[in-house]
Amino acid sequence: MEKDFLTIALPKGKLLIDSVRLLSRIGIECNHVNEDSRKLFYDLPADNVKIIICRATDIPTYIEYGAADLGIAGKDTLLEENKDVVELLDLKFGYCRFVVAMPEGRVPPKLANGEYDLSGLNYQRVATKFPRVAEAFFSGLGMQVSPIKLHGNIELAPCVGLAEMIVDIVSTGKTLRENHLVEVAPILEATSRLIANRVAYRMKHERIRDIVGKLRQEMNEDISAK
Structure with a gap:
């Protein structure tokens, strides 16, 4: 398992735009990711990241079984699906x-x-x-x-x-x-949450911790600017 490589699952639909915008703000260049192209996965070699596009209700399953290391899913989906994942951060959008x-x-x-x-x-x-x-x-x-x-x-x-x-x-x-x-x-x-696969969270902890820290900083700056 390559410790610096991450697969990130993003939800189709209305949460995708906010998810892409937030990741782009922390340096993961993914502004070209959208549903219009009908592509389901995007390789971002410069960032050592692959992004996959999933139905929102399926993301916890992809995370639980290790098909993706990180994902963004609504708290509503997490409560209903009840999958064995690590909830890392409240992203504050998708209320x-x-x-x-x-x-x-x-x-x-x-x-x-x-x-x-x-x-x-x-x-x-x-x-x-x-x-x-x-x-x-x-x-x-x-x-x-x-x-x-x-x-x-x-x-x-x-x-x-x-x-x-x-x-x-x-x-x-x-x-x-x-x-x-x-x-x-x-x-x-309910709001959107960043979630992780339990094995990936242990094996790729430094990379994941770095992303969580950058996301938290971005959200704190947003709050300060209001």
């Missing part, structure tokens, strides 16, 4: 929130503290892309739910009677409002 949402006409009553009373949702069905996150949240409240895993159009499920509620990620809440859904409980906030 979203996990929430429980229900149709406007079926929201539960509010408690004295202003929060919705979720007790009536015990043993109900929840449509979600994130069954592990949904079950963990309700289990923490001493409740059981029946997750129904969907891969898209989560907001449709309560409208057609497939489920009583949804657990999904939101950024602005616009999609919920457009589909007459109301957020009844926040679950957690």
